Amino acid sequence: MQVFPYDRKLGNLLPVLGGALEDELEPRLLTDLEPGRWRIEQRTIQPTRYRTELGAALRYTLRVRDRLTAQSETRRCYLKVYRNERGAETFQLLQALTDKAEAGGAPYGVVRPIAYVRELRTLALEEARGPALQQILLHGGDWSAALRAVARAVAAFNQDDLPLTERHSLADQLADVNRAASLVRWACPELRAQVEALTAAIEAGLTDVPPALIHRDLKTDHIFLSGDQVIFIDLDSVVLGDPVRDPAHLVAHITARVGLDALPADEARRAADVFVDEYFAHVPPAWRPQFQLHRVGALIEVAGGIFKRQEPRWPEKVAAAIAEAHRAAPGAL
Structure with a gap:
């Protein structure tokens, strides 16, 4: 002890x-x-x-x-x-x-x-200067400009060139998703079939891509906005990996409303759409095809995190995150 x-x-x-x-x-x-x-x-x-x-x-x-x-x-x-x-x-x-x-x-x-x-x-x-993206989304009003600025900054980060050698491979990512899926199946047996189908689709659909710079822990409380500048914090996990893991991770946190309980679900989805459209307008088109499967995997990981943290009303939130994963992958199942 x-x-x-x-x-x-x-x-x-x-x-x-x-x-x-x-x-x-x-x-x-x-x-x-x-x-x-x-x-x-x-x-x-x-x-x-x-x-x-x-x-x-x-x-x-x-x-x-x-x-x-x-x-x-x-x-x-x-x-x-x-x-x-x-x-x-x-x-x-x-x-x-x-x-x-x-x-x-x-x-x-x-x-x-x-x-x-x-x-x-x-x-x-x-x-960090300025409010976190989380605060901006919770404050109400028009957050579209902030989300577009964040999308452009994430796109630029993923395309930046830094002398890194550590890599998080597709195998590493699938291991992360499977650990989270196992936890969700154990915590919520009623979701077992859905989680197994989603995990199988991810394993069958994702392929290796040329690695790029990724933050690996992007969420709404790790991004701050000060005037026109977007500031990232918590960069301990930065590695080389599939670049669309970053937007998928952030979108999963937004649509699962992690730290955003007061944001209505339809508004969270609209915020995610604004971010996604702007992000993919600033990265190579070849990055887009695997995004939805990465989003599904990120939502499974988010669901596992909700349970591990024992958030209030966690069974409801875990089920909602898995429902969002199904919504994100209609063509993959």
Whole structure:
């Protein structure tokens, strides 16, 4: 038995929560303030996500006050605590993408890295600017322009050229889908026949394609919009793979309404259609044929995730995600 933050595989978590990064991090957070004038009044470190023995995400907040004017300011960043050296690889990737964006070479942005502290296997990141796509969809109003901007940014990301070697193959993807399908069949026996038919269609229909850059974890709370810029966060899973896995993954999260309970189902489908039409207007036509099967697979994975997280009303949500998968694959079954 383990109790947060005492984690036998994350021995670096407790020192980070105890303030071990203060000397390394705080001068970087306060670089735009005149030295000597500002006093730190409050320092808070709050967990935002924790996966036992795997990693943690923390919100690091400083409240400072000007000694002369009594003006107060807040500075915030996020810390990702890793079990292994994946954070070092993510830091290098984010730095390369940030440099490229600043040079005007990319139509999208990424959350800016602040530092990677190897001794504590911890990556510090700036707070993403603007609202998340999730907030925009929930806020109501016309979100079409935002979705089209996101679609163009995802298309550009999938066609970008970075010196990566790690690949997520079709076999890897099918293994992911089958694991999720097995979980859904166990959790919801009444869906067994539907899930088996969908999985069989995916295995029979998908073929290998030339690999391209993929995020592998695109969802509405991993995409932010600041003015005209689209910003991606959580790039720990970036690899080479079938590029339409990214739009399929995002569309699955939208149509299954993950984190979007207040968005009506018909509006979620309309949002997905807006995104899909814009995305495929900016990528090679050869990418389109396998998209629906990737969408089906992504919805099965989403259904498995809903159960694993034990979301409120999970049986209803899992069934709805599988129904969306059937809706996405009428010609494949």
